[in-house]
Amino acid sequence: MRWILVAVVVLAATVREAMPQCLTDEDRIKILGVNQELHEVVDFGFELYKELELGPATSFLATGRNLFFSPYSVWSAFVLAYFGSGGKTEAELESALGMVDKINTLTKLRALELTYDLRRSTGSSYTFNLANRIYIDAASPVRDCIKNILFREIAETDFRNTFKAANDINDFVSETTQGRIPRMLEESDLKDAQMVLVNAAFFKGIWKYNFLSNNTFLAPFRTDPYLSFLEETGKPLNVAEMVSMMNQTGSFKYGDSKDLEAQILELPYEGGAMSMFLLLPGEEGPSGFGRTVASLSSASLSKAMRTMKPNTVNVQLPRFNMSVELIDELEAALKNLGIRSVFDPEHANFSSFAPTPRMSVSKAVHKAFIEVNEEGSEAAAATVIAVNIRTRPTPPVSFVCDRPFIFFIYDNDTENILFLGVFRNHREAL
Template identity: 30%
Template sequence: MGSLSAANAKFCLDFFKELSKVKINENIFFSPLSISAALSMVQLGARGNTAEEIERVSFFPFPGTAIRGLYLEMEKRPSGSSEAGGAHSQFQELLSALGKGGATCSLSIANRLFGEATFQFLQQYLDSARDLYHAELEAVDFINAAEESRGKMNSWVEKQTGGKIKDLFPPGSVDSTTVLALVNAIHFKGQWAIKFEDRNTREMPFQLNKVQEHRNVPMMCQTGEYKLARRQEEQVTVLELPYTGEELSMFILLPENICDESTGLEQLESAVTYEKLAEWTNMENVYLQTITVYLPRFRMEESCELIPVLQPLGMRDAFVLEQADFSGLSTKPGLFLSKVIHKSFVEVNEEGTEAAAGTVMTIIIASCVSIPYEFRADHPFLFLIKHNPSKNILFFGRCCSP
């Protein structure tokens, strides 16, 4: 799954940098894995330049593999092999690997297709979506009961995310022209391997965008054995906070070079690349040391329409009626992607972290058709949650104001 984790990380950074252009000095939080999974299900039914654009934007591995050839190769490949199907079969492996947490750390990811009951989908596409993404087709009545269908889909997402993602489909997001809604939902709830004690949390200043501007926030504090790496060249300190079981960790990327007009976050964001992020969060050769950690308690809820972000990255044809090619999904002409919505939630407290996200992509048919080291996260920082065995980034964010 190495090539999938690399593709996911590259997409994560490209998406973050594009989103940062419109969300200047604002909190950001999203699930790159959720968006990538939904994109991959869309790509499975795309053809021609539409499929190629999705491959380029999402950095799917083995982009030279023709999707039509995928079906034949899937039949030939040995059971459990991931090479023939590229990103699609690697997603299949990843989905099987996730969700093995216990009572103190759980992770689940689910996919579902909601399709118009009267619409003719290619059985080949439905079989592949089910086999590769565990995405079953649920027939709904978009033509005569769009609101009822919207309620059913929202209920499914809310259930899959532990009630944290509500109304992923806003009013008016589906109507009689809707043919298919491809939905991904991801939910994570984990306890820290070393919990923060409530009694140690107190109001402390958190620096905002300039040294002169700060506000008091509830700052958690704990001393324990952690892995920490200082990257001298980029002036960033990286701290790993593992969750129970240590298959999942939060990584805090804290800039060091604070000056009068900057917290250092601007320099860090411009410097970070896929290669550096992989290096910074690789703690295999880093030894545990006694560290006193200060981390703000925070909660974020985000909702974003993704088309304005995906188009500048190079995914264009899928959204244009005259250019979109979804002939791998149905023989019906006139299909195009009309809405891409992502909602996310994260809460970090003394117990641990709960995070959830939902992504929906709606296809419609044209109406005509030792000495404690002190780590003090008291200024803006980046953070991510990574599945360590597969090295996949599940969630990524920026904390400017807890």
Template identity: 30%
Template sequence: MNQFKRTLAISSLALPLLSLNACAVEGETVLDSKPESQTSATAPEPKPAAIEVNAVANSINAFATDLYAQLETSTQGNLVISPYSISSALSMTYAGAKGETEKQMAQVLHYTVGANIHPIFSNLQKSLTANNENGVYQLQIANALWYEESLFSTKTATDYADLLEKNYSARLHSVKFKNVESARQEINNWTADETEHKIKDLLKPGALSANTKLVLTNALYFLGSWQSPFEESNTKELPFIMALGKTEQVLTMSQDKTVNYWDTADFQAVELPYKKGNLSMAIVLPKEGKKLGINAFLGSMDKPEKQFVKIFLPKFKVETEFQLGDALQKLGMVDAFDASKANFSGINGSKNDLAIAAVVHKTFVDVNEKGTEAAAATAVVMARGIQLPPKVEFRVDRPFFFLIKDNDSGTILFLGHVANPKG
């Protein structure tokens, strides 16, 4: 029985905010003298157009490349992030930002200050998950707001919660953060449930404190089968040059397939579609001796050629965890983390009362040979009159990039590089 190759990709993010009443700076100038830039949760909103969804997708991707470049400088091994997951959690936080805090967050996230991006996020989420009902793949997106009950005693806070519930389908949970361990376990249990128990212990001991007032979480789970499966009988151990130059034998799959293909002076790349073609994975292999930035590939994504390629791709499993606070501050999101400057008065109506304590991001990606017989029944097999050998070989035998994207909006769901396929 042939098994379909499946990709399992999971991301989760937690963003705790601390109460900072004791740290407020008296007499600080209010920088946000313009009208409210965030639309009230109760105000009627126009239906977002497809062009707006694509614009938000472009913002997510631009932010992704900035953040990825920051993390890459301090990461020697495997690196995986979910741009969509991170952007979702930060956008929920951005909904309550005002003044200079809002401006800095908008700049880092590639938003226009004053633009009401939240209903567009809602439309994007609906678009991404539309095929779940058809059984094409599993793409589960879950957002949650965990709050200390005393925080939500104002109309501003109620409107903020309504906005998240309406536009991000965020589930609201009242917790007692004074019981730190109980709150941490509750959030971790939710994350595990939403990621099919692939991500556990998102929040480590010490991530929360008695001063925590609000935690925003996003969980993203994806499970899909290739449009064209790899035959398990073709999988063999082949040499792979690890990041530090050591060569090891790794299980490598292979197949001959007509795919979108790129070949430049700096890299080779192929695009492997998942069933129905709504999502795909691009594998990017820098040419020997070349150090490739992901932007070089993203700038060429709209210029593939169709090519019959012999593909050699290692099975890989990668799990990474990052504290994103330092990277976000280096990108310019400074005030949001500063107790004396943070302005999230759009959350509870009080300036200098909340600041971001941490941004915790964890991902799990498993590309392997598991699948079901039922999946084989949906495959379309076409016979060739004469089977010609592939013109091109794409042999992934050294560190490489990959990304999983939605082909309708262009949104990058996962982005990473693999230095060691064994994890």
């Protein structure tokens, strides 16, 4: 794994302390506790994924497209909108995000921020940066208490100068993503804008047990289970159906979940805090894939993970990179989840941000990029399963991703899904 990153034109937040009459009737609430129970974050991510994958207005499954996004990034973005919301808008966000109240949410978000800050300060073996910014038009002054709460995120700008505003936003995203997303918005996107909510995330990790490049080989990828192959050879009739398949046999945590109707495998990154998990539906084709998607929840995933055990596994995984942009699909999916009024100038209520009427989110853009390859540390290159030669070795379990599969980047400590994707169209991933 080399690079993964995402940017969202919505929002996300960190908070030091709440000031009077912003989030609570109390004068001051200090955020001291740490709460890492994140099942509602995972469930929101899965529900959003299901809408993108299966929803009639989006349906990545039906159209055969790859998908990659950061559910945590989208969740944290709309959590920031939640802090500034009121009335019906607040109720919709609270329900869709699985929140109890703003103070509880504030505590959770702050605890996550502190977790990642501490890891960076102690020299973690991976890089994960999450940067957030709320651009509000200078003509719509932000309430002082919100400025105190979101002191790192609030930025006032002059949206009448769309050229400068767009450049400032694009520079912010480019810097956070180390140039992988150099341009997020065009000037035209800022026409009549009053508030632009930006979130950018960046991840870089190295496999704990890397794939050796000389073990990578060309292999068929069966996007369509009924694709015609040459008899006996197993090779597709069209060479365009071939992928560069990474290959290794080693000791990995593996399970076969009846609830998910899929095999599940963990590929850890160096340091152990982060892993990529792979889900390979048991039945080939759209119907089997759809059943696995429909079964995803924090509870079913947690149950599947508890049954995983170390096993000798032959892993075959395509080498790929993927770039995905969500605009209309994201808005349609969010509306199907009940987040509607934030996009409606007549009904959006962001009175906690500023008293300006008719302030709404005019556009949500999510751009994501991932590259998966053989790279890993040199020390891990020779790491394989040790087999006792005095006993008959157990044949390895096969985990061959030669057909559509789901993958996600998982924080093992906070039990949080940071990035989630589907590889099904190898032509899009070259």
